[in-house]
Amino acid sequence: MSVDEIFDKLLSSESIFKNKRVLSHDYVPEILPHREKEIQKLAYILATALKGGKPSNVFMYGKTGTGKTAVARYVLKKLSEKGERLGLDLSYAYVNCRYRKTNYRVLIKICDEIGCVGLPETGLPTDAIFDKLIKYIDMREKLVIIILDELDWLVKTSGDDVLYQLTRINNELERSQVSLIGITNDLKFREYLDSRVLSSLSEESIVFSPYNAQQIYDILKQRAEMAFRDQVVDDSALRLAAAIAAQEHGDARRAIDLLRVAGEIVDRNGDSKLLEKHILMAKDEVEKDIIEMTVSELPLQEQLILLAIVKAHSNGNGSGKITTGVVKNIYEEICHELGYKPVTLRRINDIISDLEMLGIISAPVVSLGRYGRTKLIHMEVPIKSIMKVFEREEKFSIVLAKNK
Ligand SMILES: Nc1ncnc2c1ncn2[C@@H]1O[C@H](COP(=O)(O)OP(=O)(O)OP(=O)(O)O)[C@@H](O)[C@H]1O
Numbered sequence: 001m002s003v004d005e006i007f008d009k010l011l012s013s014e015s016i017f018k019n020k021r022v023l024s025h026d027y028v029p030e031i032l033p034h035r036e037k038e039i040q041k042l043a044y045i046l047a048t049a050l051k052g053g054k055p056s057n058v059f060m061y062g063k064t065g066t067g068k069t070a071v072a073r074y075v076l077k078k079l080s081e082k083g084e085r086l087g088l089d090l091s092y093a094y095v096n097c098r099y100r101k102t103n104y105r106v107l108i109k110i111c112d113e114i115g116c117v118g119l120p121e122t123g124l125p126t127d128a129i130f131d132k133l134i135k136y137i138d139m140r141e142k143l144v145i146i147i148l149d150e151l152d153w154l155v156k157t158s159g160d161d162v163l164y165q166l167t168r169i170n171n172e173l174e175r176s177q178v179s180l181i182g183i184t185n186d187l188k189f190r191e192y193l194d195s196r197v198l199s200s201l202s203e204e205s206i207v208f209s210p211y212n213a214q215q216i217y218d219i220l221k222q223r224a225e226m227a228f229r230d231q232v233v234d235d236s237a238l239r240l241a242a243a244i245a246a247q248e249h250g251d252a253r254r255a256i257d258l259l260r261v262a263g264e265i266v267d268r269n270g271d272s273k274l275l276e277k278h279i280l281m282a283k284d285e286v287e288k289d290i291i292e293m294t295v296s297e298l299p300l301q302e303q304l305i306l307l308a309i310v311k312a313h314s315n316g317n318g319s320g321k322i323t324t325g326v327v328k329n330i331y332e333e334i335c336h337e338l339g340y341k342p343v344t345l346r347r348i349n350d351i352i353s354d355l356e357m358l359g360i361i362s363a364p365v366v367s368l369g370r371y372g373r374t375k376l377i378h379m380e381v382p383i384k385s386i387m388k389v390f391e392r393e394e395k396f397s398i399v400l401a402k403n404k
């Protein structure tokens with residue numbers, strides 16, 4: 001089919017979507033089914049603000065796609081609308097730390113969100129920005145709620161200095177007050193957070209449990225009605241998408257992705273109804289995308305170890321005989337080639353466990369008799385998807401190209 005023909009085909013056939021935007025990641029619907037309790041709890045905590053008090057700090061956690069961001073954004077939006085109607089001076093700053101991993105960038109974003117604009121994107125010491133933030137907030141005599149979403153990214157990358165300062169900010173403010181809402185999907189985050197910071201951050205906490213298949217179905221049904229034209233989505237397709245996402249630790253984002261991609265496939269194929277088979281096709285596409293994103297976001301040392309595993313695989317060790325020792329040797333060669341300092345064996349083992357947690361590999365410990373124990377590493381995802389990420393980066397592609 002020529003490009004012109006593709007365009008003509010697309011123009012002549014009607015899309016099954018009526019409003020695709022409602023399937024985008026940042027869309028928050030007016031009703032969030034199965035999150036009534038969490039919404040109420042957060043609303044109760046924050047309602048103090050409407051009477052001029054300082055709400056407790058809140059720590060919200062739960063696995064990915066369980067509605068934490070959606071609930072926080074929903075309640076904050078309602079609160080600020082109510083505040084405005086009552087003529088109260090309260091404002092909030094929403095920061096996603098995944099995209100602003102440094103203390104400096106997080107502080108700048110907070111300033112930006114509450115209207116303290118014009119600060120340089122780099123250059124000043126963090127303390128100077130912090131002082132400006134304090135002065136700005138105090139000058140306006142108001143309550144500021146700071147939401148630090150995906151907070152683990154900040155702490156993992158830059159430590160907990162700023163978080164610590166933020167939990168103590170009220171000691172420095174004379175006329176205003178700040179409440180914090182910290183959000184994370186890293187269930188181990190609490191363990192590596194300083195205990196003083198943790199206790200001050202989690203004056204209240206809200207746990208988000210994974211959705212089951214029925215709950216995801218309800219969420220999908222609501223979205224499908226808004227997103228697609230009438231009667232184009234088969235109910236069994238919704239059930240299947242919900243079942244798949246429920247297996248994936250109850251991730252509503254995954255379910256909505258499946259629905260969106262399946263709709264795109266229907267349009268592309270010129271089909272008229274969204275059926276189970278489209279969900280299955282979408283599943284493959286979405287999985288590929290997720291693997292690629294996960295790998296490309298890994299820290300450097302994790303990527304190097306994974307690269308060593310991939311290389312061990314293509315060197316013919318694919319039949320389940322990749323031991324930690326094999327990986328270590330190849331990894332050290334790669335470090336040497338690229339000029340990086342290799343990490344210790346202990347750290348290599350930690351990284352292998354991390355990769356296992358992400359579902360990229362499996363690495364059961366096996367006994368080698370009198371030679372001790374080792375991990376036997378298997379790839380759990382198609383190696384092609386991982387290669388695709390590495391091949392995009394010159395330094396990695398050089399390593400992959402060698403002695404193939
Ligand atoms: N109860 C719900 N009703 C309707 N949509 C929901 C519900 N829960 C989650 N969603 C939708 O699912 C997607 C994922 O939700 P959200 O972004 O809130 O997850 P999260 O818990 O913040 O995940 P992460 O930890 O990965 O950031 C969003 O598009 C959101 O609108």
Ligand SMILES: [Mg+2]
Nearest residue numbers: 068069070149
């Ligand atoms: Mg989120």
